[in-house]
Amino acid sequence: MTAQVHVPSLLARAGTASVLTLAAVGGTVLAPGGATEAQAATPSTKALKVAASKKGSPYRWGATGPNRFDCSGLTLYSFKKAGKKLPRTAQQQYNKTKHVSSSKRKRGDLVFFHSGRSVYHVGIYAGKGKIWHSPRTGSVVRLEKIWTKSVYYGRVR
Template sequence: MLATPRMRRLVALPIASAAALAMVFTTGHSASAATTTTAAKSATSSKLSTLTAKQVAAKKKMRAKHRRAARIVSASRVAARQKGDPYRYGASGPGAFDCSGLTSYSFRKAGMKLPRTANSQYHRVRKIKKSNIRKGDLVFFGGSRKYHVGIYWGKGRILHAPYSGSRVKVERIWTRGWSAGTLRLRG
């Protein structure tokens, strides 16, 4: 193929101009049209990348919500690894636990702070309806003063350290007199 005068000039031009001329050859549009098209694409891209303050806040909240959910899953995994460990009053791991010791230990290992006792944990979490409970939420037992806590395990079961002489285990919730709390974020 013989080089035309137009092709010879293309070789001598800087790369940006060469791209514009290449567009002229392939599309039949002038270089100014190519530049205009590129500028329009850039402006559109700029508009898409510019978010309102409300959108930025919503994205931050969503990221925080996902981080919190991941920590709750992690706490559930930590607690599951404690199955079979003996119950010991006042113990908070890693070799033995009481009920609130298990929950505070598991959530602490996942990067979340929970107070030491069941009643204090109840006052720290956000209360939710029983119908909204999910795996990893906390189940509390007792009236105005909560005396026992476990981690909801799904299908009406909890993972907990039940009483002296027993071990950390999963079992069905045995009473209707319980309440639910969560460390999940609203929303």
């Protein structure tokens, strides 16, 4: 959540330089470390929060929620709740996204695991080298470190 400071109360406590800086940026001050309003409102950020809210939900092949998921079912469900439509399978989702390099990846991007050109798994990038995903039979939705360099990144448009 973004913390905003009311301008008149800030002006009462701020010096001249701070007032001029505040005026130059449009009068909204965000708390240090907080997300900007634009970041907080993106469908990718919303989808990431939806996926995280499903922590502990069991894996089930072919399931698209709301209580059980396979890998692409979790991404499909999460982005649908965020107002974006994705195709059903990991490969189809990869084909539909804007491909980005690992250096340009952002929280909420999809992470596609591949062997050669074949995509076999997908999760949602959570930052710091981790993804939310539904890994396999007998497992549950969880946050996990990316375990291989054989990944592609895709941004949902």
